[in-house]
Amino acid sequence: MNVxxxxxxxxxxxxxxxxxxxxxxxxxxxRYGGFVAVRDVSLEVAGGSLVAFLGPSGCGKSTLLRAIxxxxxxxxxxxxxxxxxxxxxxxxRRGVGIVFQNYALFPHLSVAENxxxxxxxxxxxxxxxRALVEENLRLVQMADYAKRLPRxxxxxxxxxxxxxxxxxxxxxxxxxxxxxxALDKNLRFDMQIxxxxxxxxxxxxxxxxxxxxxxxxxxAERIVVLNQGRIEQVGAPSDVYDRPATLFAxxxxxxxxxxxxxxxxxSGATTRVRLAAGxxxxxxxxxxxxxxxxxxxxxxxxxxxxxxxxxxxxxxxRLDVSMPLGATVVHEVILADGxxxxxxxPRTHDGPAHRPGDPVHVELRLESGAAIFPDGLVEDxxxxxxx
Amino acid sequence: MADGARRGLDLDxxxxxxxxxxxxxxALVIMVGPVLIVLAISFTADSSMRFPPSGxxxxxxxxLFDPVRSSQIHRAAINTVQxxxxxxAIGTLLALLxxxxxARARGVAARSADTLFVTPLMLPQISFxxxxxxxxxxxxxxxxxxxxxIGHVVVCVPxxxxxxxxxxxxxDPALIESSASLGASRLRTFRxxxxxxxxxxxxxxxxxxxxxxxxxxxxxxxxxxxxxxMLPIRMWQMLEGTLDVRVAAVSxxxxxxxxxxxxxxxxxxxxxxxxx
Numbered sequence: 001m002n003v004x005x006x007x008x009x010x011x012x013x014x015x016x017x018x019x020x021x022x023x024x025x026x027x028x029x030x031r032y033g034g035f036v037a038v039r040d041v042s043l044e045v046a047g048g049s050l051v052a053f054l055g056p057s058g059c060g061k062s063t064l065l066r067a068i069x070x071x072x073x074x075x076x077x078x079x080x081x082x083x084x085x086x087x088x089x090x091x092x093r094r095g096v097g098i099v100f101q102n103y104a105l106f107p108h109l110s111v112a113e114n115x116x117x118x119x120x121x122x123x124x125x126x127x128x129x130r131a132l133v134e135e136n137l138r139l140v141q142m143a144d145y146a147k148r149l150p151r152x153x154x155x156x157x158x159x160x161x162x163x164x165x166x167x168x169x170x171x172x173x174x175x176x177x178x179x180x181x182a183l184d185k186n187l188r189f190d191m192q193i194x195x196x197x198x199x200x201x202x203x204x205x206x207x208x209x210x211x212x213x214x215x216x217x218x219x220a221e222r223i224v225v226l227n228q229g230r231i232e233q234v235g236a237p238s239d240v241y242d243r244p245a246t247l248f249a250x251x252x253x254x255x256x257x258x259x260x261x262x263x264x265x266x267s268g269a270t271t272r273v274r275l276a277a278g279x280x281x282x283x284x285x286x287x288x289x290x291x292x293x294x295x296x297x298x299x300x301x302x303x304x305x306x307x308x309x310x311x312x313x314x315x316x317x318r319l320d321v322s323m324p325l326g327a328t329v330v331h332e333v334i335l336a337d338g339x340x341x342x343x344x345x346p347r348t349h350d351g352p353a354h355r356p357g358d359p360v361h362v363e364l365r366l367e368s369g370a371a372i373f374p375d376g377l378v379e380d381x382x383x384x385x386x387x
Numbered sequence: 388m389a390d391g392a393r394r395g396l397d398l399d400x401x402x403x404x405x406x407x408x409x410x411x412x413x414a415l416v417i418m419v420g421p422v423l424i425v426l427a428i429s430f431t432a433d434s435s436m437r438f439p440p441s442g443x444x445x446x447x448x449x450x451l452f453d454p455v456r457s458s459q460i461h462r463a464a465i466n467t468v469q470x471x472x473x474x475x476a477i478g479t480l481l482a483l484l485x486x487x488x489x490a491r492a493r494g495v496a497a498r499s500a501d502t503l504f505v506t507p508l509m510l511p512q513i514s515f516x517x518x519x520x521x522x523x524x525x526x527x528x529x530x531x532x533x534x535x536x537i538g539h540v541v542v543c544v545p546x547x548x549x550x551x552x553x554x555x556x557x558x559d560p561a562l563i564e565s566s567a568s569l570g571a572s573r574l575r576t577f578r579x580x581x582x583x584x585x586x587x588x589x590x591x592x593x594x595x596x597x598x599x600x601x602x603x604x605x606x607x608x609x610x611x612x613x614x615x616x617m618l619p620i621r622m623w624q625m626l627e628g629t630l631d632v633r634v635a636a637v638s639x640x641x642x643x644x645x646x647x648x649x650x651x652x653x654x655x656x657x658x659x660x661x662x663x
């Protein structure tokens with residue numbers, strides 16, 4: 001089912017969910033027993049934006065989501081929606097809609113009854129409930145399925161019903177808890193575009209919780225990188241990708257090569273490092289340490305390419321494996337110090353220029369997208385997070 | 388050689404299957420045989436419970452349904468149904484409340500209560516019956532029928548508590564959370580989501596409770612008095628005194644009633660799935 005090219009119903013703004021409420025988290029801390037799930041998180045999600053909470057399992061993203069929805073009450077901190085503090089407001093009065101990974105459709109109710117559930121619970125008059133149901137089912141192109149039971153629908157259809165159900169309740173905030181995890185790849189892409197489109201048209205503040213960095217990169221206007229209950233970085237996807245604030249952010253988002261090095265010189269925004277694998281390179285990235293400091297140079301695979309001869313910013317290596325991956329080729333090379341690195345290049349039609357085992361040189365292009373982290377040092381635990 | 392090995396394996400497999408089949412047949416005979424025999428006897432033309440019967444007649448059913456000759460049996464049957472319905476209503480309500488309270492609780496107290504509510508399944512009923520008799524006479528509680536209802540609730544409640552707990556534990560918490568975040572109050576969530584989803588479990592549990600109450604001997608025996616005879620006890624007395632063939636007819640009626648009820652339960656709550 002391709003929702004991309006299907007005709008789109010017109011939006012009738014007044015009856016739809018609205019819009020542009022900001023979410024403010026202030027000093028949120030929550031423990032489960034002795035385990036600190038979220039540690040002093042403060043964050044402002046701008047009204048009408050789509051923000052992704054991104055991190056591995058156990059990073060605290062779901063806890064934050066549940067706190068915003070009102071399912072748990074954090075032990076410390078405060079949550080405001082649209083400027084109103086909601087700490088004492090029950091989930092059914094918060095106006096926060098949530099779509100779960102398994103959609104959580106009510107199994108004994110038909111599609112139409114599922115969608116009508118929210119408006120009915122809110123005491124909307126019957127005629128208006130019917131209008132809301134029709135409108136929202138049309139919005140997700142499920143109007144023909146109104147009488148079906150959830151178990152008679154495919155995963156993608158169930159998700160769209162879940163979306164219609166949540167929108168019919170006209171939430172101020174939309175929370176998506178790993179909503180695409182159960183869909184296959186093509187359908188997932190369609191649904192991501194669909195949700196993004198609806199979110200924009202409704203100007204609905206949306207928080208997407210995911211551990212999938214590609215999903216976060218493609219959907220969100222801002223990404224909140226979480227790790228061990230703390231915010232590592234908040235920024236636009238390109239910021240987080242090109243200028244990871246921490247080693248964790250750099251390695252969790254996208255793949256990267258971490259090359260041991262020492263700082264050789266610092267001039268303005270450019271830092272010259274001497275690689276352990278030999279050679280010196282200039283990176284446009286702030287130096288975390290003084291001259292001589294041991295660092296890790298983070299270089300994205302696509303910021304490197306294979307070249308033939310030595311030269312400035314080039315490192316000697318040996319090609320180990322080449323793997324074509326769609327439009328790109330990923331080479332794994334072994335550097336002089338034995339370290340492996342990945343190099344990603346656009347695939348050309350000329351056939352491979354190098355064969356496995358060949359000595360090659362790797363050119364590092366570090367005018368952007370590089371980052372330098374202190375090596376072997378514990379990161380500053382008191383680091384401030386700001387949105 | 389490979390052939391020989393395979394033939395040996397087949398022999399193993401076949402002897403296993405034959406043994407399993409024989410054991411299955413044996414179990415079936417032991418379970419179904421007596422039922423068939425008592426049914427056959429209930430249609431006997433003889434005046435004793437002999438098997439095989441020498442002729443077919445409905446005389447014992449006629450005698451059983453005769454309001455004058457079988458008034459005591461009728462009274463006992465009515466008592467049994469009354470007690471069963473009361474025990475089912477009270478027991479199901481209590482079990483539902485307990486299961487709702489304990490479903491998501493993880494504390495030590497909650498786990499202990501959970502265990503406590505199913506102990507009557509393991510505790511010897513006869514001990515409880517004696518204790519209940521002593522207790523009720525000690526506090527001067529003389530009404531036999533309410534006492535039997537209370538006793539049946541205690542010994543039968545684990546059945547319904549367990550089936551309701553199982554239904555609740557299969558209920559996806561995300562459904563409850565979705566309902567709340569869509570704007571539903573707790574009461575509305577219970578009425579529109581929780582209750583409809585666990586209703587088959589409640590029905591199955593109530594059915595089991597009623598069946599157990601109907602069959603209960605130990606508690607009924609100790610707590611009933613002369614005026615509140617219960618059907619299983621009445622049947623025992625009839626058999627003990629006179630080898631009354633009407634007992635077989637009562638059994639026939641009970642078997643038929645059980646079959647009808649089970650088919651109905653199967654239709655509405657798929658009880659066979661819930662007893663797994």
